[in-house]
Structures are given as structure tokens and as C-alpha cells.
Amino acid sequence: MDPQLADVSLPARLAGDDEGITMEELALAARNHGLPLEALRHDVTPPGLHYLLVHYDIPDLDPADWRLAVTGRVGTSLELSLDDLRARPATTVRVTMECAGNGRALLRPRPVSQPWLVEAVGTAEWTGVPLRSVLEKAGVDAGAVEVVFTGADHGVERGVEQDYQRGLPLGDALRDEVLLAYAMNGAPLPPQHGFPLRLVVPGWYGMAHVKWLTSIEVVDTPFRGFQNAVAYRTRQSADEPGEPVSRILPRALLVPPGFPDFQTRRRVVRPGRVELTGRAWSGRAPLTAVEVSTDDGRTFSPAVLDPDGGHRWAWRRWHATWEATPGQHTLAVRACDAEGNTQPDDGAWNRGGFANNLVHRVPVVCLS
Amino acid sequence: MDPQLADVSLPARLAGDDEGITMEELALAARNHGLPLEALRHDVTPPGLHYLLVHYDIPDLDPADWRLAVTGRVGTSLELSLDDLRARPATTVRVTMECAGNGRALLRPRPVSQPWLVEAVGTAEWTGVPLRSVLEKAGVDAGAVEVVFTGADHGVERGVEQDYQRGLPLGDALRDEVLLAYAMNGAPLPPQHGFPLRLVVPGWYGMAHVKWLTSIEVVDTPFRGFQNAVAYRTRQSADEPGEPVSRILPRALLVPPGFPDFQTRRRVVRPGRVELTGRAWSGRAPLTAVEVSTDDGRTFSPAVLDPDGGHRWAWRRWHATWEATPGQHTLAVRACDAEGNTQPDDGAWNRGGFANNLVHRVPVVCLS
Numbered sequence: 001m002d003p004q005l006a007d008v009s010l011p012a013r014l015a016g017d018d019e020g021i022t023m024e025e026l027a028l029a030a031r032n033h034g035l036p037l038e039a040l041r042h043d044v045t046p047p048g049l050h051y052l053l054v055h056y057d058i059p060d061l062d063p064a065d066w067r068l069a070v071t072g073r074v075g076t077s078l079e080l081s082l083d084d085l086r087a088r089p090a091t092t093v094r095v096t097m098e099c100a101g102n103g104r105a106l107l108r109p110r111p112v113s114q115p116w117l118v119e120a121v122g123t124a125e126w127t128g129v130p131l132r133s134v135l136e137k138a139g140v141d142a143g144a145v146e147v148v149f150t151g152a153d154h155g156v157e158r159g160v161e162q163d164y165q166r167g168l169p170l171g172d173a174l175r176d177e178v179l180l181a182y183a184m185n186g187a188p189l190p191p192q193h194g195f196p197l198r199l200v201v202p203g204w205y206g207m208a209h210v211k212w213l214t215s216i217e218v219v220d221t222p223f224r225g226f227q228n229a230v231a232y233r234t235r236q237s238a239d240e241p242g243e244p245v246s247r248i249l250p251r252a253l254l255v256p257p258g259f260p261d262f263q264t265r266r267r268v269v270r271p272g273r274v275e276l277t278g279r280a281w282s283g284r285a286p287l288t289a290v291e292v293s294t295d296d297g298r299t300f301s302p303a304v305l306d307p308d309g310g311h312r313w314a315w316r317r318w319h320a321t322w323e324a325t326p327g328q329h330t331l332a333v334r335a336c337d338a339e340g341n342t343q344p345d346d347g348a349w350n351r352g353g354f355a356n357n358l359v360h361r362v363p364v365v366c367l368s
Numbered sequence: 369m370d371p372q373l374a375d376v377s378l379p380a381r382l383a384g385d386d387e388g389i390t391m392e393e394l395a396l397a398a399r400n401h402g403l404p405l406e407a408l409r410h411d412v413t414p415p416g417l418h419y420l421l422v423h424y425d426i427p428d429l430d431p432a433d434w435r436l437a438v439t440g441r442v443g444t445s446l447e448l449s450l451d452d453l454r455a456r457p458a459t460t461v462r463v464t465m466e467c468a469g470n471g472r473a474l475l476r477p478r479p480v481s482q483p484w485l486v487e488a489v490g491t492a493e494w495t496g497v498p499l500r501s502v503l504e505k506a507g508v509d510a511g512a513v514e515v516v517f518t519g520a521d522h523g524v525e526r527g528v529e530q531d532y533q534r535g536l537p538l539g540d541a542l543r544d545e546v547l548l549a550y551a552m553n554g555a556p557l558p559p560q561h562g563f564p565l566r567l568v569v570p571g572w573y574g575m576a577h578v579k580w581l582t583s584i585e586v587v588d589t590p591f592r593g594f595q596n597a598v599a600y601r602t603r604q605s606a607d608e609p610g611e612p613v614s615r616i617l618p619r620a621l622l623v624p625p626g627f628p629d630f631q632t633r634r635r636v637v638r639p640g641r642v643e644l645t646g647r648a649w650s651g652r653a654p655l656t657a658v659e660v661s662t663d664d665g666r667t668f669s670p671a672v673l674d675p676d677g678g679h680r681w682a683w684r685r686w687h688a689t690w691e692a693t694p695g696q697h698t699l700a701v702r703a704c705d706a707e708g709n710t711q712p713d714d715g716a717w718n719r720g721g722f723a724n725n726l727v728h729r730v731p732v733v734c735l736s
Contacts, residue, residue: 004735007696008634020388026473027633029394030485033401036560038425048416048558055630057406105394113631117398156629156636190416192404261524262423263481265395266376268524328375367372 009159012238014109014351021105025115034119040255040279043123043317044094044185050122051206052192053099053114055164056155059212063196068180072148072217075139082196085129085182092127093177093202094314096281100205100232100245104353111353118253118360123279123314126200128181132174135218140170143220147173149199152212160226166210167223168201177202177313180213202313203247203283205355207232234350242350248283249357250343252290252318252335256362267364274322278360279315280305282337289336290318296330297345297359303333326368334359377527380606382477382719389473393483402487408623408647411491411685412462412553418490419574420560421467421482423532424523427580431564436548440516440585443507450564453497453550460495461545461570462682464649468573468600468613472721479721486621486728491647491682492561494568496549500542503586508538511588515541517567517578518585528594534578535591536569545570545681548581570681571615571651573723575600602718610718616651617725618711620658620686620703624730635732642690646728647683648673650705657704658686664698665713665727671701694736702727 010024021029032053039049063082070078099120104111106118135147151164172178179200182189189195194211201208207227223229233242255278258269280290286308291300303320322331334343343359350356378392389397400421407417431450438446467488472479474486503515519532540546547568550557557563562579569576575595591597601610623646626637648658654676659668671688690699702711711727718724 004733005629005636008629008632008636008733010631020390021394022388023473024632026389026394026397026483027485028631029397030402030483030487031404031633033420034398036399036422036426038428039559041428042559046559048418048420049560050416052401052416054404056628057624058404060406060409105391115394115398117395119398155627157631161627161636191407191410191414192417256425259523259529260424261373261376263378263396263525264376264392265399268373268376268529365372365376 005156005161006159009156012158012351013112015112017109021115022112025112028114032114034116035122037119037253037256040253044125045122047185047190050124051099051120053120053206054153054192055157056153058191059152061152061196061212066196068197068213069215070134070138071215073141073144073220074218075141078138082182085180085197088129088133090127091130091179092125093179093200094123094125094311095200095202096121096123096313096315097206097209098248098251100207100354103356103358106358107349107353107356111351113353124184125186126179126181127183127186128179128200130176131178131180131199132176134180135174140218144170144218145221146170146219146223148217148219148223149210149213150215151210152214157226157231162226164210164227165225166208166227167219167225168208172201205245205248207245232352232354234352234354236350238351245354248281249355250280250282250284250287250335250337250341251357252278252280252333253360254278254331254333254362258364267362269324269364269366271324271326271366274324275319276322276331277317277319278333280318280335281315282335282341284341285337285339286312287316287335287337291334292320293332294322294329296361297332300334324366326366329364329366331362331364332359373524373529374527377524380526380719381480383480385477389483390480393480396482400482402484403490405487405621405624408621412493413490415553415558418492419467419488421488421574422521422560424521426559427520429520429564429580434564436565436581437583438502438506439583441509441512441588442586443509446506450550453548453565456497456501458495459498459547460493461547461568462491462493462679463568463570464489464491464681464683465574465577466616466619468575468722471724471726474726475717475721475724479719481721492552493554494547494549495551495554496547496568498544499546499548499567500544502548503542508586512538512586513589514538514587514591516585516587516591517581518583519578520580520582525594525599530594532578533593533595534576535587535593535596536576540569573613573616575613600720600722602720602722604718606719613722616649617723618648618650618652618655618703618705618709619725620646620648620701621728622646622699622701622730625732635730637692637732637734639692639694639734642692643687644690644699645685645687646701648686648703649683650703650709652709653705653707654680655684655703655705659702660688661700662690662697664729665700668702692734694734697732697734699730699732700727
């Protein structure tokens with residue numbers, strides 16, 4: 001490691017028992033933002049409300065100069081302009097995307113990194129070219145095992161200078177729904193969401209959806225780059241290799257009912273019937289149930305789960321009713337899917353704070 | 369105060385000397401977001417990158433049902449639909465908007481509230497109807513002194529349940545450039561920026577630009593509502609009335625050069641000529657200078673300040689060059705305006721953490 005680069009990076013660490021959020025974590029929270037939970041009301045998240053995580057800086061790319069290189073273990077290397085991509089048959093997929101670090105700041109001890117609570121999620125209509133059609137045009141060699149995607153965002157992480165890069169197993173890369181997307185909700189990608197082109201891997205956590213794509217390389221050995229081999233892995237201790245983070249575990253979120261206090265965000269309702277609603281999703285398998293508790297998770301009842309409307313990779317709306325009575329209450333909601341994945345009552349802790357799909361809890365005061 | 373509402377609110381307070389950012393402050397930072405500083409490159413901030421502060425929840429308003437009431441000390445009360453407003457002559461104004469709490473989290477002791485660093489700013493093209501034309505249509509009575517604007521966002525603040533409301537002195541309300549805006553950057557307002565209608569008061573901090581407007585009331589005594597009389601005032605101690613927060617003090621920000629570390633956001637450059645650029649603005653008076661320091665503020669040199677291009681109420685680009693040499697450096701930038709307002713080297717402290725326009729500093733490591 002370059003000793004000077006080590007000067008700007010801090011080692012991975014866990015916060016102390018009573019350690020508040022650090023100024024470095026705050027600087028990340030001020031840049032990268034979550035979905036205000038009341039925006040769960042929208043089927044498709046309006047521009048600017050979708051969660052955003054930018055590892056380094058938003059690159060400034062001129063679409064006239066920009067090209068996508070397709071290289072490596074292929075029959076014919078390609079260099080594609082944005083017009084080349086737009087000229088190919090396009091597909092639109094509605095996708096719920098969630099940051100792998102969602103829920104991290106609720107873990108104890110807290111891994112020090114982007115300090116998400118529960119709101120690092122959003123749903124968009126992504127339009128672009130199926131990745132498979134581009135790989136087929138290039139011709140993938142028989143020995144290929146992975147596809148490596150490189151973005152134009154450049155920075156340092158744990159002392160390692162890098163362009164953001166992720167490898168994806170070939171079998172996942174060839175799935176029908178994987179896109180090279182140039183439009184979000186019918187408009188060109190916003191700068192912060194990967195303009196002019198990003199990868200979209202429905203069902204996977206956000207780290208797989210490489211933004212500001214500049215190159216696609218087909219490789220014949222598993223990719224050992226930083227984001228696959230070091231960063232996005234679940235580990236209990238720092239010295240184990242860990243398991244790679246991949247598909248999204250089930251999660252249900254509640255639109256916090258009533259109205260909030262500005263400073264604490266605590267909720268207030270008045271006595272009587274309160275409609276509870278929210279969204280739920282899983283990138284692993286179709287959802288089978290959403291359950292709601294109005295007694296802090298002691299008992300749960302089934303919520304009504306809307307059908308997916310043909311959008312397998314998007315969240316689904318759920319709703320339930322609650323007869324609110326004066327006093328303090330804690331609402332909770334959880335989802336499970338057809339593979340039997342559920343939400344734990346406490347987060348399943350790991351050092352990176354990844355894939356923490358703990359049950360969503362919302363304290364509410366009902367006035368008398 | 370309703371004791372139950374007091375249960376959800378916390379009293380105003382200052383953080384302890386070594387107290388980290390609290391979970392309540394983090395929840396605000398996760399919802400409300402700043403401008404990633406590299407987005408200062410854009411003359412007009414792209415959708416989703418403009419800073420956002422929502423006091424309570426984003427209301428869900430149906431434009432078909434929505435009406436704007438114009439009442440109080442007027443000759444004729446009005447009830448206007450969105451179509452009524454769109455049928456009137458429209459104006460577009462480019463406006464740099466900044467949160468009054470920008471810089472708060474850098475103050476010592478830190479006022480506990482929305483924990484902004486320096487990025488609570490953005491510039492948009494707002495289109496709408498001049499407020500004056502609507503007030504003239506209603507006819508303002510001779511004794512009127514202020515105009516009270518009410519938004520649809522409802523919540524609790526320091527134990528007080530309220531719709532967000534602000535009074536504006538009549539003289540300011542009648543200025544040419546004050547708009548009832550229904551479009552942002554040529555599109556209908558996004559939900560989070562006040563759909564379907566917001567007030568825009570060029571030159572004033574963000575709290576004046578009331579979103580989700582439902583009513584305008586002309587009054588003959590100064591408005592004593594929470595947001596004018598309690599919240600947005602600069603005070604040294606809790607028991608003084610304080611001064612109202614109004615127009616934006618000058619500020620210059622720097623696009624952090626080079627590339628960042630993910631976790632610390634510290635910057636890295638390589639030796640040689642580095643172009644420094646950024647934006648500067650003042651809501652008080654036209655800017656007269658921007659100055660840059662490459663030695664942590666010991667010495668400053670003039671930057672080149674671009675003309676305003678006819679956009680009096682928008683930020684202006686500035687640029688300078690720096691010959692970077694290996695080692696650790698701290699860059700700094702400051703602006704001053706034609707009224708003689710400048711930027712202090714430390715923030716001018718007040719209990720609310722308002723209008724803190726301290727000099728912007730950016731530490732940079734230049735590799736050898």
C-alpha cells in the first residue's frame with residue numbers, strides 16, 4: 001500500500017459501545033441519501049427520492065466521447081457508442097434496488113461506513129439493452145467464467161486506488177433481465193445514477209449495478225478485485241475470507257403513520273382506525289407473506305399483499321388496518337419469501353454490516 | 369404544551385464537547401440530503417442533486433383537488449386552481465437556495481438539529497406566477513404588513529403541532545422576483561420540492577420558500593407563528609428573542625479536486641497544475657470577490673469570478689489554478705459582497721446554528 005494513500009484512508013473498524021456517529025460517517029450521510037419512507041407510497045420512486053450511494057465522485061462524462069469497450073475472452077472485441085446501444089432492441093424492467101449496507105447503523109457494534117438506517121432503497125423503470133445480446137454479439141469463449149464491469153468513478157478505499165469494478169458470474173450475467181441501462185423512468189440516466197450507462201442486475205444488492213460503465217471484460221478466472229474479494233463479503237472476523245454479498249434478502253418497510261416530530265421523527269396518531277401500508281421485496285424468491293405487529297413484535301398478523309402486477313423484480317404494496325388506542329405503541333413488519341428467507345428480530349451481524357434485513361420497527365404515540 | 373406531544377419532541381439543546389452525532393441527527397441526514405460538492409460543476413443543479421430539507425413528511429396532494437386560498441386583509445378573497453395559476457403570465461428565475469442551517473454540524477458546541485456540513489445548497493430554474501400579480505388581483509388593504517404562507521406539511525416541533533407556516537414582510541413579498549412556482553427546471557415540481565406549488569423568495573434562506581402551499585393570508589400585525597417567532601432566529605442564549613434569519617450571507621464552495629477516499633472523503637491529487645473551481649453566492653448584494661488560499665487560510669489570492677450572466681439570484685462560477693507539490697495541504701475559499709459581508713474564519717456561533725457561512729476548507733494530499 002502506498003503510505004501516502006494510507007494517510008487518507010482509515011482501516012475498517014467497529015464503533016465503540018457508546019461511540020456516536022463520526023464526522024466521516026456524517027459526511028457520507030450528507031452526500032448519499034435514502035428514500036424518505038413516506039415515498040414508499042409511489043409504485044415507482046420519483047426522481048431524486050431513490051436512494052443513492054456514490055463510492056467516489058460522480059464522474060463528468062461527455063456522451064459524445066464516451067465508448068463502452070467489450071473485451072477479454074470474446075470472439076470479437078466491441079467498442080460501442082451510446083447511439084450504437086440505443087439502436088439495439090430495448091427492454092424496460094421495473095427494479096427495486098437496495099444498498100447492501102442498508103440497516104448497518106442499527107447494528108451493535110456498528111461497522112463504521114456509510115451509516116444507513118433502513119431507507120437505502122428505491123424502485124425505478126430501467127430501460128436499456130439486455131446484456132446477453134451484447135455478449136452474444138461479441139461471442140463468449142468456452143472457458144469464460146465471469147464478466148468484469150468497470151465504472152469511471154475513481155478513488156481510494158482502504159488504501160487501494162481503483163476504478164470501481166465488480167465481477168459477476170457468467171450465469172448471472174446471461175440472465176434475461178440483466179440490462180445495460182441508459183434510461184431511468186423514461187429519461188436519460190441522471191448523472192448520479194450512472195450517466196450515460198449503468199449495469200442493472202435485478203434481484204442483487206446495489207453494489208452489483210455498476211454505474212458510469214466504461215468497460216466489460218469477459219474473464220476465465222474468478223475476479224479478485226477489491227470490491228469482490230475485500231469489500232462486499234460477510235465476515236464475523238477480519239481474517240476470514242467471508243461469503244460474497246449477492247441477492248437481496250426479504251424486507252418489508254412501513255410508511256410511518258400519522259405525523260412526525262421534526263427532530264426525533266417520532267410518530268403521532270389520533271385514536272381510531274389507522275391504515276398501515278408499505279412495500280416489501282425479496283431478490284431471492286417471490287414473497288409469500290407480509291406480517292404486521294402492533295405490540296412490538298410479540299404477535300404478528302398477516303397483511304394483505306398486493307400481486308406483483310408482472311413486476312417480479314419490484315417491491316409489492318401491502319396493507320393492514322390498526323385500531324389505535326391512546327398510549328405508546330411499537331409497530332413492526334416483516335416479510336418472507338418462497339425460499340423460506342425471513343427477517344430476523346435482530347440484525348444478523350457481520351463486520352461489514354451487509355444484508356442486515358432486521359424487522360422494521362416504528363414507535364408511535366397515540367394521543368388521548 | 370400537550371404532555372403527550374412533549375413525549376415525542378426533545379427540547380432544543382447543544383451537543384456535549386465530545387458527543388458524536390446522535391441517531392436522531394443521523395435519521396435527519398439520511399432523509400434530507402445535500403449537494404455532492406462535485407455537482408457544483410453544473411450551472412443548474414440536475415434533479416435529485418439539489419439539497420432537500422423536509423420539516424415533517426412530504427404531503428401527498430392531488431392536483432385536481434388542490435386549491436390555493438388567498439385571504440385576510442385583501443379586497444377580494446381568491447381560490448385558485450393549478451390551471452388558474454398556469455393560465456396567468458409566467459416568469460422563470462434561476463435561484464440558488466441554501467438551508468439556513470448549512471454549516472451547523474461544524475459549530476462548537478454543535479446545536480442538535482439537521483446536521484449539515486457545507487452542502488445544503490442547489491440552483492434551479494423556478495417557473496411560476498409573480499406573487500405580486502396574485503396579491504394585486506386580490507387587492508391588498510392599506511393596513512397590511514405581512515403575508516403568511518401555509519404549507520400542507522404537518523408535524524410537531526418542540527411540542528407544538530403545526531402546519532409549516534412562515535410570515536414574510538409585505539415589502540419583500542411584493543418584490544418582482546418572488547414567485548409562486550409550479551415548475552422546477554422546466555418540469556412540474558417534484559413531490560419533495562413542494563408539488564404542486566411553492567413559494568420562491570430569491571436571496572432568502574430556504575425556510576422562507578414555503579413548499580406545498582395551500583394558503584396565503586395578508587395580515588395587519590407581524591406573524592408570531594412558531595417558524596418566525598421561535599425557530600428561525602439567531603440567539604446567543606435561549607432566553608433572548610433573537611434576530612430573524614432572512615437573506616443568505618455570502619459563501620464560496622470549492623469542487624474538491626482530485627479523487628476521494630471512500631470512507632474519509634479526503635482528497636488526493638498528483639503534483640502539478642490543478643484547476644480549482646467552484647461556485648459563490650450572496651443573497652444580500654452582488655459578489656465583489658472570491659479568494660482562494662492554498663496554505664490553510666494564511667494567505668489568500670483572488671480567483672477569477674465569472675459574470676452573473678443576468679442571473680442575479682444564482683451562484684457564480686469561480687476558478688483559479690494551483691501548482692500542487694507533494695505533501696499535505698489545506699485549500700480554503702471565501703467570498704465577499706458589495707455590502708461588505710464576508711466569511712468568517714470560524715463560524716459566527718448561535719444556538720440555532722443558522723447562517724454559519726464559515727470559510728470552506730478542503731484538506732488535500734498531494735502524492736510524491
